[in-house]
Amino acid sequence: MTQRIPLTDEERAVYEWQIWVDDFREAGQESLKGASVLVSRVGGLGSVVAYELAAAGVGKLVLAHAGNVKPSDLNRQLLMTHDWLGKPRVESAERRLRDLNPRLAIVAVGENVSEANADRLVAQVDLVVDCAPLFEERFAMNRAAVAQGKPIIECAMYDLEANIMSVIPGETPCLACLTPEQPPAWKREFPVFGAVSGTVGCLAAMEAIKLLAGFGEPLTGKLLTFDLRTMRFATRRIRRNRQCAVCGDG
Numbered sequence: 190m191t192q193r194i195p196l197t198d199e200e201r202a203v204y205e206w207q208i209w210v211d212d213f214r215e216a217g218q219e220s221l222k223g224a225s226v227l228v229s230r231v232g233g234l235g236s237v238v239a240y241e242l243a244a245a246g247v248g249k250l251v252l253a254h255a256g257n258v259k260p261s262d263l264n265r266q267l268l269m270t271h272d273w274l275g276k277p278r279v280e281s282a283e284r285r286l287r288d289l290n291p292r293l294a295i296v297a298v299g300e301n302v303s304e305a306n307a308d309r310l311v312a313q314v315d316l317v318v319d320c321a322p323l324f325e326e327r328f329a330m331n332r333a334a335v336a337q338g339k340p341i342i343e344c345a346m347y348d349l350e351a352n353i354m355s356v357i358p359g360e361t362p363c364l365a366c367l368t369p370e371q372p373p374a375w376k377r378e379f380p381v382f383g384a385v386s387g388t389v390g391c392l393a394a395m396e397a398i399k400l401l402a403g404f405g406e407p408l409t410g411k412l413l414t415f416d417l418r419t420m421r422f423a424t425r426r427i428r429r430n431r432q433c434a435v436c437g438d439g
């Protein structure tokens with residue numbers, strides 16, 4: 190689905206160990222090089238998604254996150270550092286990602302996703318990873334991704350529990366099929382360890398890599414839920430809602 194771009198010798202050396210993956214190979218790496226991904230918020234979850242995608246050699250990342258680094262970000266937002274307290278989060282993220290991968294193209298947007306900017310942000314990329322905690326942002330992103338036919342990976346967590354699924358618009362259930370309205374008790378601030386958001390972030394990054402390079406079995410039509418307090422993982426099938434306001438037949 191992405192445009193493949195031939196590798197340089199330097200890139201071949203950097204990505205050698207993942208190019209050894211049998212169903213990925215150099216063709217997969219060329220697909221990642223030609224790919225672009227929007228990460229909505231680079232907090233506990235999105236920091237890890239962006240870091241893994243940068244390390245894996247995705248060609249371009251668009252990062253959207255408003256606000257400045259706060260002390261309470263530092264237990265989990267791994268692209269934020271003490272020396273950047275009080276300064277913009279996207280600048281800290283961009284700086285850290287460039288240290289890791291100077292070949293990466295980065296578009297850093299100091300805004301959270303909203304109905305006003307979702308279409309413009311999604312239009313710049315091949316795939317979206319939704320790492321936003323608020324349902325208004327998540328719904329705006331879901332709507333824009335479905336409208337533009339772009340795959341979107343949906344992640345959520347609370348305490349030591351989390352879930353993740355991948356959406357192929359028109360084929361698999363979207364966020365609104367599962368959650369048509371914001372759950373009544375949802376809040377922006379919630380209990381979380383960095384090891385929980387980081388786990389979801391790694392899973393989301395691997396989903397993105399598989400979808401971009403076209404290998405493996407992504408979590409499409411399936412919801413993975415897990416509880417790190419008990420280490421129970423479960424995958425269940427989910428269905429599209431034909432009456433869904435976003436992706437339904439209407």
Ligand SMILES: [Zn+2]
Nearest residue numbers: 363366433436
């Ligand atoms: Zn839907």
